[in-house]
């Protein structure tokens with residue numbers, strides 16, 4: 450199968466639900482940001498130090514979930530194409546919460562602001578966190594547009610919760626990775 | 640690129656199945672039937688992969704979905720790595736296949752459905768028709784009239800069945816509904832303006848040409864594609 454179809458060379462692309470839309474469409478921004486986040490998670494996995502199996506396993510599951518979210522966002526709300534996909538449930542964010550709690554229990558209490566950086570793996574986790582925040586803004590913008598057009602917001606709620614929780618996860622993971630690398634938090638000296 | 644809802648790490652179940660029949664439909668194309676594994680369920684328009692080590696080739700299931708055997712329609716690509724092996728298969732030969740997958744299934748809306756195929760790209764539309772789809776327009780692009788396989792089924796099921804034959808052919812051969820030329824030329828010169836649900840399957844060049852045409856002439860349409868190469 451060819452990677453390039455050349456059906457997008459005039460600035461349009463097909464949604465999973467069949468509509469041809471301009472690539473500046475809010476929906477394309479939303480799943481494009483999710484795709485970018487997934488790539489950052491891939492870079493983070495590639496950079497992990499030895500003895501990070503638990504984090505690696507979680508990140509791979511997150512990649513698979515993000516793929517699912519991207520596909521869901523690539524179909525218009527309520528379309529038959531979307532109905533064929535596994536729906537994203539509140540279980541997605543609940544699982545992230547349990548991972549956050551698991552890491553948090555191993556970390557010293559947070560007493561000051563921290564700066565995004567430290568070990569390269571933690572720096573990647575902070576990039577993931579900020580790209581995740583951007584994805585969240587894009588998804589919410591899309592959800593608002595859908596609601597304004599009278600389409601259902603329902604399916605978005607568990608996705609927004611998942612992405613919101615995910616950025617918290619990357620924050621805690623960055624701290625965990627710095628600790629794992631023997632560096633500790635980079636504290637803000639303000 | 641649009642995310643594709645198929646994970647890259649293929650964890651689909653696999654089955655080893657025996658060939659039960661091979662029937663030539665035209666000089667270069669044959670229908671092959673395989674045993675149907677127990678519990679094997681698929682939707683019209685889905686495909687399977689044949690797997691042999693690192694080699695993988697996809698083929699669309701023709702249906703009917705409740706038939707006792709699996710049927711595929713395959714073009715023999717003369718210098719191809721895999722299709723010649725399938726074309727030489729004898730009854731009882733075994734192949735490893737995956738569970739069915741894919742999202743090129745029929746999605747309905749208020750808009751008229753237009754199916755556009757080249758060659759064996761007709762396979763998912765045969766599956767749709769086998770599952771009871773009716774009232775669609777179907778364009779089948781082929782080189783010669785001999786390649787208009789499944790014509791009777793499709794002619795009956797379609798509102799309009801339009802063979803588009805690119806190699807010169809006498810009018811009698813392509814029938815009154817037939818068009819001497821490629822599918823994209825038929826669409827651009829003969830097809831009424833409007834918004835449709837287009838389903839395109841077959842060679843990527845056709846998909847490219849027709850998608851451009853849709854953007855230019857049939858805006859507001861939905862487009863679903865399945866590229867064979």
Ligand SMILES: Cc1cc2nc3c(=O)[nH]c(=O)nc-3n(C[C@H](O)[C@H](O)[C@H](O)COP(=O)(O)OP(=O)(O)OC[C@H]3O[C@@H](n4cnc5c(N)ncnc54)[C@H](O)[C@@H]3O)c2cc1C
Pocket residue numbers: 450686696697698699700711712713714715716718719720721722723758759760762865866867868
């Ligand atoms: C989703 C999907 C569904 C498919 N369904 C079918 C199907 O139902 N029937 C079918 O015959 N093929 C189908 N194909 C194509 C099939 O998977 C193989 O690519 C094809 O049989 C060639 O494989 P090969 O190993 O013989 O040739 P290769 O050694 O891979 O050589 C490939 C060459 O064959 C050309 N080619 C690929 N497909 C065709 C074709 N159908 N007709 C003419 N030339 C072709 C390619 O452009 C390329 O030049 C499908 C492909 C995809 C991706």
